[in-house]
Amino acid sequence: MLAQQILNIHNTHDIINTRMQVREAARNVGMDLGDQARISLATSSLMEGLGLGQDSSSSSIAIEYLSEEQNKGLRVVCTFLDPKENRLVGTAAGNIGWMVDDIAIHYLANEQVEIILTKWVVRR
Numbered sequence: 001m002l003a004q005q006i007l008n009i010h011n012t013h014d015i016i017n018t019r020m021q022v023r024e025a026a027r028n029v030g031m032d033l034g035d036q037a038r039i040s041l042a043t044s045s046l047m048e049g050l051g052l053g054q055d056s057s058s059s060s061i062a063i064e065y066l067s068e069e070q071n072k073g074l075r076v077v078c079t080f081l082d083p084k085e086n087r088l089v090g091t092a093a094g095n096i097g098w099m100v101d102d103i104a105i106h107y108l109a110n111e112q113v114e115i116i117l118t119k120w121v122v123r124r
Contacts, residue, residue, distance in 0.1 A: 009053045009060060012054075023037070039099065042096040046078055049091070071120055082112070
C-alpha cells in the first residue's frame with residue numbers, strides 16, 4: 001500500500017467529490033479510462049444505494065493505493081454506521097459488483113459496516 005486518503009461523507013456534494021477523488025486516484029495508479037469510470041461509478045453508486053450523505057450517520061471513504069509485486073490497483077473502503085440494519089447492504093453491493101474485481105462486506109463492532117471495493121490495473 002502506497003498511500004491512503006480518507007474522506008468524510010455528509011451530503012450529496014461529498015459523494016460527488018469522492019467520485020472525482022476516486023477517479024483521480026485510479027488515473028494516478030495507471031488505470032485506463034474505462035476502469036477509472038468503473039471504480040468511481042461503483043463508489044458513488046454504492047454510497048447512493050446505501051443512502052449515505054442523506055442522514056446524520058457517520059460515514060467515510062478511504063482510498064488506498066495498492067502495490068503487490070508487479071500488480072497495482074486501488075482499494076476503496078466505505079465505512080458507515082448501520083444501527084437499525086435498514087440499509088440493503090447486500091443489494092447495494094451486488095448492484096456494483098460487475099464494476100470491480102473484488103467486493104467484501106464486513107460487519108464491525110459498534111454497528112458499523114465496512115464495504116471494500118478493489119480494482120486492479122489491467123495490463124493490455
